[in-house]
Amino acid sequence: MEEELIDSSRLSLSRKSQLPGTGFFYPDSLDEERAEERVKEAVEDAEAVVIADTDADGLGCVALIREMYDATLDVAAFEDDVARRVERWEADGPIDNEDEDEDEDEDEELPRSTVALVGAGPYSLDDALERVAEYAPEDIDAYVCDLCPDQYEWVEDELAALLDRADSVSWYDHHQWDDETMAAVRDAGVELVVGESDEECSTDVTLRSLDYDFDDRWTELAAVTRDHDLWLKEDERSDDLADYAYWVSPEEYVAVVGAYGVDLPEIVEQFIELRRVEKQQLIDAALDRAEIKQVGPWTVGVTYGRCSQNEVAEGLRERGADAAVVVKPAGSASIRGSDGFERAHEVAGQVNGGGHPKAAGCKPDIYDDMLDYAHHWTTNGAAAKRVILAAFERVAEQVAEESEDEQVAEESEDEQAAEESEDEQAAETADADDEAAETES
Incomplete structure (x- = not known):
């Protein structure tokens, strides 16, 4: 198949709205191999690892944990990447998300935090737990954030393997858990804290659960993240965080909010505004x-x-x-x-x-x-x-x-x-x- 056929950056807006992104057309086996290699590289020398959803809420938890471990990455390299993307967008127009990710892979290797980030979703949580248990060092501190298993049986064996490997496993979330699953996770030996789903986001839960004296900017980050995650819509900055987290790599988002909190730098705001033009067009197409x-x-x-x-x-x-x-x-x-x-x-x-x-x-x-x-x-x-x-x-x-x-x-x-x-x-x-x-x- 010609690559142009699955390159959604070449599509008209109408067709782009109706078809999935480029990554959809790659076999799961390739994604799995790539994901396994990335997890191995991320965790092999880490002192802690966070398995988290890769939206703004899950990544806010990662930023907090890296702050506690003094493991926040230098933001300068990521800002340079943002500036290059802005320049490309202004010159050539919209670029597909997957194309941007591939370009980042080809760039020089970015620094790696001693608190590893492993992205996961509700349907890949078991795989993430299994990979971390296999490749992480002995006695690592492990965290799971902004994720909830529908049934304990789906993660039982993988969680047990991680508990055998790690020194401690903490789990911070705000989704709706059933009592049986909550009890099983706690009985397995996990420190599980679940907040009220209509009052807190997972960043809130992580902030109040970690034994660390965070300054006010982190409280503000949690509040603004909550504003979008619970769809309160009272702080316009929350849309910036949500959009930025969706459009860039998890490492970039964590580094930038780790350095700046909710007051994003000008180049990032410029990038967000450029992306929003197409975003609104896709929204309008769906509403039509x-x-x-x-x-x-x-x-x-x-x-x-x-x-x-x-x-x-x-x-x-x-x-x-x-x-x-x-x-x-x-x-x-x-x-x-x-x-x-x-x-x-x-x-x-x-x-x-x-x-x-x-x-x-x-x-x-x-x-x-x-x-x-x-x-x-x-x-x-x-x-x-x-x-x-x-x-x-x-x-x-x-x-x-x-x-x-x-x-x-x-x-x-x-x-x-x-x-x-x-x-x-x-x-x-x-x-x-x-x-x-x-x-x-």
């Missing part, structure tokens, strides 16, 4: 193809495209949607809720996923071969949309049944209370009759 559906008591906005799901969800909420579904070209989907819909994680749980009440993700198990993906791209995710809307319907049915049960229970309680009241009145009447009879006698 959106549909509004009524499922049970909820209005659901459904769309498809490579885009920023949070901004698209906000646009759908402005159109009256209680919930938003953004199906991605790679096959996954984001589900976003609102004050009127706090069951996103329940819907995702029906379709091979999970998350928060107002923010969740999933990937329907409907792709058996490339023809299924071809159908997915040419129909704007029609099959995935049907499967996810069916999950909404099942959750709506459950809610209706729960409401019915509650109503029956309330009616039963009312009847019982009425009967008790009648019994009490009868007893009072009987007592009054007895008193009257005694008085007459």
Whole structure:
């Protein structure tokens, strides 16, 4: 296959919105080999390792831990890279994310922190744990941040191997854990701290859990990260952090916020503004193809495209949607809720996923071969949309049944209370009759 066919930087905006990025078309085996080699290189001489989600929240945790270990990288080399990218964007226009990553690999080797960063997601957490357990030095300090296993069994063996290897394992998160999984992780020997998912982000949890006196800029970083991660939208700087983390390598983000906190340098702000032009165009494209559906008591906005799901969800909420579904070209989907819909994680749980009440993700198990993906791209995710809307319907049915049960229970309680009241009145009447009879006698 000619590389030009999968180089999304050459695509028109419309086609770029409908197709996945270049990396999607590389076999998983190549990605796995590359990931394993990267983990080995990162952890082999480290004193600590952090397995984290690579969004702004997970990477904020990494920045905190590196600060505690005095292992923050010199930011100068990363700033030079940003300046080169800005120059290329201004001269040649948009560059695909994967192309930028490959260019960074070809550059001279950047310094390596003694606190290694291993990026992972909910579906690759077991692999990350296994690789760190295999390649990390004995008695390393290990941390897991901003990640939650849907079931303990998915990570049981890999976590046990890491516990055997490490001196300590600490886990900081804010997702919704079930009691059984939490208990199992703690019983295995992990220091697990889980914050309230609608009050704290994982950076908050890490900040309050680490035994270190952080200065005020780190408290500010946690607050601004929380603003975006919980979709509070009260601090415009939170969008800068979220976008920057999404668009650059994890090491760059951690180095820059480690050096500057939320007050990003001018060259980084310039880079973000350049990227936002295309970002907004992709958001608009997804909103243009959106549909509004009524499922049970909820209005659901459904769309498809490579885009920023949070901004698209906000646009759908402005159109009256209680919930938003953004199906991605790679096959996954984001589900976003609102004050009127706090069951996103329940819907995702029906379709091979999970998350928060107002923010969740999933990937329907409907792709058996490339023809299924071809159908997915040419129909704007029609099959995935049907499967996810069916999950909404099942959750709506459950809610209706729960409401019915509650109503029956309330009616039963009312009847019982009425009967008790009648019994009490009868007893009072009987007592009054007895008193009257005694008085007459």
